[in-house]
Every structure is written in structure tokens, then in C-alpha cells.
Amino acid sequence: MEHLTIKDIARLCETSVSTVSRVLNNHPDVSETMRTKVLEIMRENHFVPNNSARSLVIRESDLIAVVVRGLTNPFFSMLIKTMEYAIDAYGYAMALHQISSSEDELKAAAQLEREKRLKGIILLGGRFNYSPMEVAAINVPFVCCTYTNTFGALDETRYSSVAIDDMAEARRAVEYLIENGHRKIGALIERTDGGSISQLRYEGYIGALEKGRLKPDNSLVACAGSFEMADAYTATKALLERSNPTSLFAISDSMAIAAIKAAADSGIKVPDQLSIIAIDGLEQSKYCVPTLTTLEQPADDLARRSVDILAGLLGAEIENTHVFMETRLREGGSVIELLKPNDP
């Protein structure tokens, strides 16, 4: 039997070589009639394209996976759309995969890579403590978006990251309370340890207190155990029962919104009796009463830069890169000045 070329198939189908090529590459821009005809004739003639059977079986894809940890995190919703546009603009397609906060993003990414033959991965939210062994299962470039490997043992050249400096930004939030005359400052966090974003922001809180010569006091720290509003509400209620801070630093906007509710239900007025500041800058925190004062993360820039870096890595134009971005203070009505230090 003669070994046919793609030109022979095109001739037999009375079509162009490029149409046959589009069928082989499963390109959408071919009519169903022509697709069927080309495949029919290929089959009848036992055609195998000369660039190997492999390209037929395992189709090369241009997929970039975005693994989102924490499905209902409203902050992440803001980033996903920007990522999709940016990924499209680079000529790739986005495969969105959402996992719950209890699942492991590295395992999910490794499994996706096995199943989908990805070009690269963006991890939107994740742990700060990866080990080299854990990431060995990832064989494509990946970017950690909104976090970096602060508590891990990963070589900087092994991954990329785009995030805010969580500890520095938390310190900045608490310093804002201190500048406004607050001395008894509570913290609403998930936990104090665990190599998490909560630990980093808690350490920023402690750092600001120490810099302001204020003694850290455990009874002022509310550990919610999660980022859920229900848990933040309960933890704040307990905090307000056992102590009387004049202000509260919450590690996320949605936790702060729950804290405002807990204060209201405890008969404590925000900001008159309790000032509250947070980090995130969610749309919804503009509509709580009072409007939340918060450090707004550069959501669009975080998303776009993550895609830029991944595209650069895939084009072999850059090496793995680590970027810290700054927040912007969005003043609402949830913080009042107690007394002005350094008043003239």
C-alpha cells in the first residue's frame, strides 16, 4: 500500500491542503460536511500524517490552567475575569478549576497537568510553605498569584509569584489605627500560625504594635479558625465580650463586614465605640454601614501581571520572577480619630 501524503488527501477530497490541516488539528473553522469527508477519505486510505501519530493522539493544546482555591472568595472573582482576558490576548485558552480551601492546590494542579497537557498554571490562592518535593509533580511553569513561598523551602528559580507583602501591609493598616490615636487594638484573624496568609498578617499586626511601643495582648486577638463570615462573627462577639478594644484590624474585608455586624448585635457602635480597618477592597465593603476603611489590593494588576509573567516564561523570554505590589488606602467611615498625636 502506498503511503499517502496530506497533499494526496487534499486532492482526493477536492479541497486545499490547509483545510485538511485544519481537520487534523481539530480547528473549528471547517464545515461539518468537509470535516466528515476528509476523515472518511483518511480512514479509507489508512492515512497517517508524517509528523507522527503522536500529534494525532495527544493533541498539543494551548491551555493555561487557573486553579482557584476557595470557591466563594469574592476577591478572587474579581481577578478571574481579568486573567481570562489576558490569557486570551496572549493566544492561550484558560481552563478554570476551582477547589475548596480544604483541598490542596498543588495536587489539583498536578492532576490537571496529567489530564490536560497544560502549557502553564496560575495558582490563585494557596499555601505559603511548599517543599521542593511537593512541586516536583508540576512539570510546567507556574505562577503563585496573591501569595508567595515565605514559609517554604522552595528555590526562587523554581516558581514565580505575584502578591502583596502581607506582613508589611498588615503593619501599615495597624499603624493607621495607631496614627489615629488608638492604643487598644484588636485583631480578627484566622490563626496565628500554620504558614498561612493569616500568620503573616498577624505578624504584621504584632510588628506595628511593637513599633508603636504597645504591648501585644492575647485577649485582644480573635482567632476565627477560618475566613468564613459566620466564624468571624462568632469570634468577634467573643472578643467584644471579654475585652473592650477601641479598634480592630481584620485580615479580610468579608471578616470585617461580619465584625461590624457582631458589634452592632453587641450594642457597640462602629466607628464611635469601635473603629475597624481591613485589607482587600471588595466592592461589597463599600456598601456596609459604615463604609469599610480598607487597604485595597490592586486586583487587576495582580491578575494581569501573573499572566504576563507566565506568558513570558512560556515564550522563554524571562526567568522565574517574584513581584510584590502595593495596596492603596481606601478611606471609608469605619475609623475615627481618638486623639491626634503630634498635633501642632
Place this chain on the structure above:
Amino acid sequence: MEHLTIKDIARLCETSVSTVSRVLNNHPDVSETMRTKVLEIMRENHFVPNNSARSLVIRESDLIAVVVRGLTNPFFSMLIKTMEYAIDAYGYAMALHQISSSEDELKAAAQLEREKRLKGIILLGGRFNYSPMEVAAINVPFVCCTYTNTFGALDETRYSSVAIDDMAEARRAVEYLIENGHRKIGALIERTDGGSISQLRYEGYIGALEKGRLKPDNSLVACAGSFEMADAYTATKALLERSNPTSLFAISDSMAIAAIKAAADSGIKVPDQLSIIAIDGLEQSKYCVPTLTTLEQPADDLARRSVDILAGLLGAEIENTHVFMETRLREGGSVIELLKPNDP
């Protein structure tokens, strides 16, 4: 040249027929070494599996696409996770595709179908006015989740739907205000027409007024032009400047949250001077001050039932089906009783 079978390939690779089959089907459960070896030997021998070249080129997938319209709609976030679990449980994989409210879900679905060879589609959010011509581009079963074709000309046998009865539920919300003694009842909607969910809920509002022998008054209707909180805020502010309703029906929880904020900023106390009720049952509306009274949609049931129906259609066990589900009144603190009709 002899025409080889899959058994011949297995023998040449010194492996089992099922391993070769797994390679052909691109199953992940094959070592990379074996996969490479099998493909190598297939290529050397110009192997074409006898079940047609087509299955090689256009791989049959088990993908169900979920097209989500309105990326940052927090109500939809609640449904997506449930859908993913249910789709997995049926042995399919979910391809999540998010589009903005300005994009057309049918066009997006048709394009996805061309690109990905889907088994079926769930449209999460969409228009109520499809024409037969528009859906002609969709060649697989599809389920409209959270809406149905009220304003369209589509044959019921052409699609499936799982939704609440928007008009009836809106009527129920407004009747609740009437039962609580309210006579001057405003509405916060997107628009009064356009074949949208907003039109349906607006018509339910009008229906309840008429049933309660209350005269509809255009000056009590705030058209925000979108479902965005910013637009809902502005529209409510204008409403409260031009009239003084004792209560307000908002067509969504997030619009109601913005309305509470607008009232507060206008110096109007909720619920003392203005009662507010909505439809949705978002997590976040439990944490506004006061807690929102709302008709909670059965989010989990809507999601699960949509997947059940699609799986039934794919298994040819059922015909296209249409289901209305009921909401549940979640009493918060945003509605007060003005005077009790029928008091003993």
C-alpha cells in the same frame, strides 16, 4: 504493507491490549515511558486503529460545559461548586466558562460546542427570550438553570429548565409587605421590560399591588439599569429623594444591601422608617445591619436538579423537563409591621 491490529501493537510493545487502548484514549493512567513507546511503535508501523481515524483525531470527551453569565454574581458562585460535584458523580467532567452579563450565553455555548465537542451544556443565568433559530446552533442537550423561556418562542421539548417562578415569588415578597401593613411600597429593579428576570419580578410586584387593591405608582419604582450595587445605590437615593415609601421590594439581595446603604446615607433608618425585602438568600445578606429579610432560593437544589436532568437526557432516560422550585422566607430584621390587618 500489512494492516496491523491493536493486538499486534500490544505484542510489539510487550504490553497488554488494555494499555495500548489507554494510550489511544489518552487515559492518564499510563506511565510516560510506556506511552512514548506505544506511540513510537504505532508511528513506525503506520498504525491506524480499525474503529476509524475519526476517533483518533476528534477524541470523544465527557465534558459538560457550565456557562455562567455574570461573573461576579455571588448567587451563582454558590451553585457552581454543587454542580461540579454532581457532574463528577455522574462520571463527566465540568468545563466552566464565565461570560459577562453583556455577552450572549447562546453564542458562547455554540462556540464552546464547536471547540470542545461537549456532551451537554448547563446555562447558569441567561435570557428568557430565545428563538428557535438562535438555539439551532446548539446540537447537544442543554439545561437553563435559574431561568426559563417565558418570553421566547421555543418549543418546550427543545430545552430543559430549572428555576424559581420569578413572578410568583416576587408577588409573595410584596404580599409579605402588605400583610405587614405596608401600603406605600417601592420597587428596586433593573428595568420593567426587556424579557428579563427584572421584568418578571416587576410584574410580580405589580400583581401583588393589584391583588392588595393598591394603585401602582411609577414614582415608587427605581430602575437601576443593572444589577450592580453602585447602580442600585444611586437609584435608591433618587427614589428616596422623590418619594417616601414605607417599604421597598428589591429584586436581588445585593441590590437590597446597596439600598440599605443608600437609606442610611439619606438619614432614613431601616427598618424603622423603611422596610426592605428581597429575593436570593446570599450569605452576605445575613451580615448587613439590619439582617436582610429575603426569600431564599434553593441554591443547592437548583444546581443538583439541573445536573440530574442533563445526565438523564444524556442517558436517554428522560425527555426535556421543566421544573419550578420554591423559595423559603428567611426572616431578618429589615421588615417591621406597620399595623396588623385582621387583628382579632
